[in-house]
Amino acid sequence: MINILTAAEITSKKHLNYINKPLSPIAALVMLTLSFSAQSAPELMRAKALDLQHLNDKNRIVDDVEFPVSEYLVSEKLDGIRAYWNGTQLTTKSGKQIHAPHWFIKNLPTIALDGELWLQRGKFQALTQIVMDHVPNEEAWRSVKYMVFDLPASDLPFEQRYNTLVKLIETHSTVPNNVLYLVEHKRINEISILTQWLDIIVNNHGEGLMLQHINNYYVSGRTNKLLKLKQHQDAEAIIIAYEKGNGKYKGLMGSVWVKTANDKTFKIGTGFTEQQRKNPPPVGTTIQFRYNGYTERGIPRFARFSRVRLSPDT
Structure with a gap:
């Protein structure tokens, strides 16, 4: 997969x-x-920053320590709004309810999902106006995608969680008013390829990359097995x-x-x-x-x- x-x-x-x-x-x-008034915040996993300056094309990081890039699955870091689905409700990372239209959430699966609400690259401000409004603009929400990258309730390591997620998204693709999309992950064997991909994304108005270790379990808080890589x-x-x-x-x-x-x-x-x-x-x-x-x-x-x-x- x-x-x-x-x-x-x-x-x-x-x-x-x-x-x-x-x-x-x-x-x-x-x-x-x-912050806005919020419910109890979901216990989300958060990434640590990976310093681009510490990487080199010999698959090493600072102090010449080997960086096992092939042990990570890599995806684009989307410029969206983090959204947690608890099976019945969408909330932000701080626990604030997201007032999505009923049609947007009624067919979502009953299991917990972690992802980003997203329009497209360079449209963050427009997305904010849509998502943070207490009275949802039905027409504007038609352009919003729920880009899912993890299954928080699963006790499997990430590679197996991801394969499960792929099947879930494929099954859900035929549901009416489908809003679920997969954040695709790829395995990369060389840091030089990783930095090339980063350059392409940034040059096309993207944010950066996310790297998650194949054996990483879903935990709350920051973990060095989930990394974010940017040019800034x-x-x-x-x-x-x-x-x-x-x-x-x-x-x-x-x-x-x-x-x-x-x-x-x-x-x-x-x-x-x-x-x-x-x-x-x-x-x-x-x-x-x-x-x-x-x-x-x-x-x-x-x-x-x-x-x-x-x-x-x-």
Whole structure:
């Protein structure tokens, strides 16, 4: 049931407008973790980050330790909203109910599923507007797919869980109003092929890759047998001020000053659309940004705006 991906397959495919009082690390952390009211959160398995800089084409990671890439099943990391199906209800990773239309959930199986609600690459903001609405837009939900990647209630190791999931999705494909889709996993034998696949996905506006060890059991919390691989790192910060733009951005927002939960303050001036520069997110807004490592002062390097965080579920 597992496809091995080959190299041939890969290659074919200065003036602050306003600033708040400094935020303490605790206050910043509270704001970053502010959530909608939720039920008890499901005990989901969460991934640890795999640093791209630590991999090399000799199947080694940092300190020349062998990385058994062939022991992992690899899939695309979808830019969606994590959704847990408990057999009767869809919830977010924090336990908040997802108000999907009745037709969307009525034919889902009665077993627990773990996956992502997803539209397509580059459509995360549109997805958020659909999924987080308490009154579901029936027509908009017609475009949403439930991309399933795991069976949380199974006591089998992942390779066997995945094979079971493949059969489940195949059986369900003929159900009326089917919304279930499989997140396809492949086995890769070389790190060089892994990084090629990552490049292709990112160049086509994807997020990255997920690697799950074939013998990994479903456990709650983070595990080093479930890894996420990106070309960048992600973090959150709170907007505390704006800086006016110059040149082509004259009369618009040029950059924002932000503060992280560990009290690091810096500015971000890239990643914004022209519309966002005309109407920047309000001071106090939590945003997500991307970066590549840290400076000697511990400031995120090459920080660029990614999106507004409406809640921890987005």
